[in-house]
Amino acid sequence: MERREQSEQALLAAAAEVIAERGMPRASFAEIAQRAGTSRNLPAHHFGSKDALIARVAERIQERVSAATISAIEARDQDVDTLPALEVVRTTVDLYLRRFEDPTPDERALIVMWGATFPAEAEFEGMLEADRRAYTGWAEVIRRGQDDGSIRADADPGACAVVLHGLMRGVAALLLTEADATDMTRVRATVDEWITSSLARP
Amino acid sequence: MERREQSEQALLAAAAEVIAERGMPRASFAEIAQRAGTSRNLPAHHFGSKDALIARVAERIQERVSAATISAIEARDQDVDTLPALEVVRTTVDLYLRRFEDPTPDERALIVMWGATFPAEAEFEGMLEADRRAYTGWAEVIRRGQDDGSIRADADPGACAVVLHGLMRGVAALLLTEADATDMTRVRATVDEWITSSLARP
Amino acid sequence: MERREQSEQALLAAAAEVIAERGMPRASFAEIAQRAGTSRNLPAHHFGSKDALIARVAERIQERVSAATISAIEARDQDVDTLPALEVVRTTVDLYLRRFEDPTPDERALIVMWGATFPAEAEFEGMLEADRRAYTGWAEVIRRGQDDGSIRADADPGACAVVLHGLMRGVAALLLTEADATDMTRVRATVDEWITSSLARP
Amino acid sequence: MERREQSEQALLAAAAEVIAERGMPRASFAEIAQRAGTSRNLPAHHFGSKDALIARVAERIQERVSAATISAIEARDQDVDTLPALEVVRTTVDLYLRRFEDPTPDERALIVMWGATFPAEAEFEGMLEADRRAYTGWAEVIRRGQDDGSIRADADPGACAVVLHGLMRGVAALLLTEADATDMTRVRATVDEWITSSLARP
DNA sequence: TATGAATGAGTATTCATTCAT
DNA sequence: AATGAATGAATACTCATTCAT
Numbered sequence: 001m002e003r004r005e006q007s008e009q010a011l012l013a014a015a016a017e018v019i020a021e022r023g024m025p026r027a028s029f030a031e032i033a034q035r036a037g038t039s040r041n042l043p044a045h046h047f048g049s050k051d052a053l054i055a056r057v058a059e060r061i062q063e064r065v066s067a068a069t070i071s072a073i074e075a076r077d078q079d080v081d082t083l084p085a086l087e088v089v090r091t092t093v094d095l096y097l098r099r100f101e102d103p104t105p106d107e108r109a110l111i112v113m114w115g116a117t118f119p120a121e122a123e124f125e126g127m128l129e130a131d132r133r134a135y136t137g138w139a140e141v142i143r144r145g146q147d148d149g150s151i152r153a154d155a156d157p158g159a160c161a162v163v164l165h166g167l168m169r170g171v172a173a174l175l176l177t178e179a180d181a182t183d184m185t186r187v188r189a190t191v192d193e194w195i196t197s198s199l200a201r202p
Numbered sequence: 203m204e205r206r207e208q209s210e211q212a213l214l215a216a217a218a219e220v221i222a223e224r225g226m227p228r229a230s231f232a233e234i235a236q237r238a239g240t241s242r243n244l245p246a247h248h249f250g251s252k253d254a255l256i257a258r259v260a261e262r263i264q265e266r267v268s269a270a271t272i273s274a275i276e277a278r279d280q281d282v283d284t285l286p287a288l289e290v291v292r293t294t295v296d297l298y299l300r301r302f303e304d305p306t307p308d309e310r311a312l313i314v315m316w317g318a319t320f321p322a323e324a325e326f327e328g329m330l331e332a333d334r335r336a337y338t339g340w341a342e343v344i345r346r347g348q349d350d351g352s353i354r355a356d357a358d359p360g361a362c363a364v365v366l367h368g369l370m371r372g373v374a375a376l377l378l379t380e381a382d383a384t385d386m387t388r389v390r391a392t393v394d395e396w397i398t399s400s401l402a403r404p
Numbered sequence: 405m406e407r408r409e410q411s412e413q414a415l416l417a418a419a420a421e422v423i424a425e426r427g428m429p430r431a432s433f434a435e436i437a438q439r440a441g442t443s444r445n446l447p448a449h450h451f452g453s454k455d456a457l458i459a460r461v462a463e464r465i466q467e468r469v470s471a472a473t474i475s476a477i478e479a480r481d482q483d484v485d486t487l488p489a490l491e492v493v494r495t496t497v498d499l500y501l502r503r504f505e506d507p508t509p510d511e512r513a514l515i516v517m518w519g520a521t522f523p524a525e526a527e528f529e530g531m532l533e534a535d536r537r538a539y540t541g542w543a544e545v546i547r548r549g550q551d552d553g554s555i556r557a558d559a560d561p562g563a564c565a566v567v568l569h570g571l572m573r574g575v576a577a578l579l580l581t582e583a584d585a586t587d588m589t590r591v592r593a594t595v596d597e598w599i600t601s602s603l604a605r606p
Numbered sequence: 607m608e609r610r611e612q613s614e615q616a617l618l619a620a621a622a623e624v625i626a627e628r629g630m631p632r633a634s635f636a637e638i639a640q641r642a643g644t645s646r647n648l649p650a651h652h653f654g655s656k657d658a659l660i661a662r663v664a665e666r667i668q669e670r671v672s673a674a675t676i677s678a679i680e681a682r683d684q685d686v687d688t689l690p691a692l693e694v695v696r697t698t699v700d701l702y703l704r705r706f707e708d709p710t711p712d713e714r715a716l717i718v719m720w721g722a723t724f725p726a727e728a729e730f731e732g733m734l735e736a737d738r739r740a741y742t743g744w745a746e747v748i749r750r751g752q753d754d755g756s757i758r759a760d761a762d763p764g765a766c767a768v769v770l771h772g773l774m775r776g777v778a779a780l781l782l783t784e785a786d787a788t789d790m791t792r793v794r795a796t797v798d799e800w801i802t803s804s805l806a807r808p
Numbered sequence: 809t810a811t812g813a814a815t816g817a818g819t820a821t822t823c824a825t826t827c828a829t
Numbered sequence: 830a831a832t833g834a835a836t837g838a839a840t841a842c843t844c845a846t847t848c849a850t
Contacts, residue, residue, distance in 0.1 A: 003813065003849090023321035025227040028840060039815050044842060046814090108322065115317030117379050119225035120310065128379060135383075159392040162376055162384055167365070170372020174364055177319050177330060181337075182364055190361040194400040206830070230823060241832050246825065248831090408809075427725035429631040432844060443811050448846065450810090512726065519721030521783050523629035524714065532783060539787075563796040566780055566788055567773070574776020578768055581723050581734060585741075586768055594765040602800040609828090609834065634819060645836050650821060652835090815847075826836075 010036040015057045020108035024116045058126040061106045069095055085145030100175040101184045111173050135161045152201045212238040217259045222310035226318045260315055260328040263308050287347030302377040303386045313375050337363045354403045414440040415447055419461045424512035428520045462517055462530040465510050489549030504579040505588045515577050539565045556605045616642040621663045626714035630722045664732040667712045675701055691751030706781040707790045717779050741767045758807045
């Protein structure tokens with residue numbers, strides 16, 4: 001039991017690494033196994049199929065990234081629940097982008113997997129569901145902000161959630177691909193200004 | 203000569219289609235050739251290698267999409283040069299997003315190819331250069347807006363350009379993958395509000 | 405001991421099922437174990453190797469099928485020994501074919517395993533021995549029939565045994581593969597006529 | 607064009623050999639290619655899939671075997687059409703069984719492929735169709751024999767066709783697997799007697 | 809006795825590329 | 830300029846078997 005869990009963690013970590021480097025379709029079982037230090041087809045044996053592995057990786061990465069975000073928020077401000085919702089948005093986005101200044105394989109893999117959902121045929125339900133959860137989560141936060149007075153009342157929560165999510169993902173992707181060419185601090189500051197000026201109650 | 207040109211156009215169009223559907227790594231010569239109605243290895247013969255084909259497709263798509271945007275702008279407003287820069291930004295973004303309500307293969311392929319640049323190893327210079335051109339272009343427009351007074355003076359043109367580009371790409375990608383679940387009109391309106399409130403001189 | 409026996413029976417029954425469905429080379433331990441409701445590699449552990457399992461299955465199936473035939477004969481006619489040999493032949497063949505109107509997994513597996521002996525390399529001694537026992541058995545019955553006067557004297561017992569066995573197996577196989585397309589009752593009647601007209605003393 | 611045809615013939619011949627030896631599921635592309643003297647995956651490239659190869663092999667073997675039978679008949683008797691139908695049956699069956707005294711790979715493969723249709727899941731339409739054609743062919747011949755007076759009028763053509771086909775296949779299979787143990791000449795003679803006594807007009 | 813974990817060999821299939829025409 | 834044929838590499842997946850408990 002212990003042994004299996006250990007293998008699984010090693011495989012998932014290796015898979016995230018390889019996906020971050022090579023992209024999903026070129027991430028092979030052989031490479032993942034080699035990097036995890038196991039036999040060549042433990043991945044296939046363990047997960048049954050590539051789809052299953054991918055789904056598991058996506059799940060794990062989302063858990064880890066959101067857990068890390070939550071704990072980072074809590075490390076900053078004592079109580080998330082009493083914080084005005086606008087501050088929650090600003091802090092979360094800032095922490096999110098901050099990760100991409102020096103991303104772990106998990107974080108890079110998250111964006112890479114997002115990019116893999118763009119082709120029309122890509123049926124990659126795990127990832128798309130996570131996106132949807134993110135929207136609805138944001139929409140709810142924005143509504144709460146309208147209640148607590150920190151967010152303007154005339155904002156459309158659903159549409160704002162999509163725009164916010166797209167902004168985060170899009171900017172994060174650019175930070176990855178153009179790491180050298182961008183001044184990350186100023187980008188983060190600009191994103192913060194945009195969010196504030198767009199959402200804050202005037 | 204004529205015939206060669208004709209083949210090339212057919213192959214490039216077919217390639218964009220296949221890339222939009224399957225993603226770059228799974229777009230095969232055989233499929234492209236079949237869809238272009240040519241012999242199975244005309245693509246290889248014509249372009250020499252898959253990398254060369256992809257570079258050529260990226261080039262063509264960028265040309266076509268930006269040409270379409272320009273002509274759409276001109277169809278709306280007579281003179282781009284006299285328009286306040288903020289209006290140029292707003293109009294361009296609006297037209298851009300509008301395309302993704304019912305995207306052509308070219309437009310979808312553009313996003314798909316962008317997504318393929320996320321993996322660390324992806325050497326896909328053509329695409330990244332296009333991104334850089336887009337930044338510098340936006341930065342320049344913003345500076346012009348600061349000159350003509352339509353854009354607030356304290357905005358950081360470089361950082362704003364990155365955020366703007368990321369926002370466009372990110373939202374466009376979401377529109378593609380979540381076509382059913384989003385109200386595109388309201389998303390576009392929200393984007394417009396965000397840009398205005400963030401960039402307009404107060 | 406008891407438990408082992410119980411496992412063995414379950415595994416053998418499951419193996420016959422899987423072999424009947426998939427054929428021998430595609431019948432996997434994993435599938436057999438799953439269908440027997442045991443752990444995935446109990447089959448390997450219990451029988452040692454696939455060859456051993458198959459030999460054991462073949463043995464069991466032959467036992468069961470011939471036992472079922474004998475008991476069916478006895479259920480019909482009180483005393484096999486006093487029956488004219490020709491009647492024994494006719495009745496046995498009729499009962500045999502009757503099974504394949506709605507065959508149990510065992511019965512189907514018997515034919516499937518017979519089919520697996522056709523390739524030249526197939527070393528499947530258990531099955532071939534059973535065939536030989538069947539010949540010699542039939543030859544003996546025919547000789548007895550020549551003694552008791554029910555079977556024509558000029559028949560060649562050895563050759564007739566081969567033909568009879570081939571006829572039974574071949575027709576049974578066709579009944580399996582073409583279950584929908586054949587009128588089983590009329591086929592059985594025809595077989596009976598053939599046997600009678602070929603073997604009965606004129 | 608010529609080259610392709612040449613490869614195809616070599617591959618099909620090799621495939622028949624390997625199937626005859628190893629059986630269909632264990633006949634691998636690699637082995638076939640090696641025996642045909644081509645690169646390891648010409649078979650896959652040429653036929654597209656194993657199913658396609660198998661179908662093609664089955665088709666070719668049936669053509670060849672039936673063509674050989676027809677030409678052998680014609681070599682014996684001048685005119686097939688004027689021959690009494692019973693004689694056609696007897697001669698065909700005799701020639702058919704005669705092949706299995708020293709079968710070519712094609713002939714052995716035919717039986718092996720028949721055996722591969724026994725498992726319930728085996729969908730091997732090419733083979734089953736050929737069987738059906740064989741029935742209907744035999745049924746027709748038998749009807750013609752009833753017309754020309756050589757075959758008894760009370761025989762059921764459809765059922766007789768099934769029995770005849772099963773007898774041929776079953777006995778041929780036994781001749782293959784028990785080549786050493788059977789006196790082929792006497793078996794053929796016995797089959798001829800059975801057919802005559804069962805079908806001939808009394 | 810039985811189970812879960814892991815391995816290595818084998819297999820079909822896909823695909824870019826090269827060769828020959 | 831273009832096509833058909835052939836190759837070699839890579840890849841996911843299956844499976845019997847072995848190891849450890």
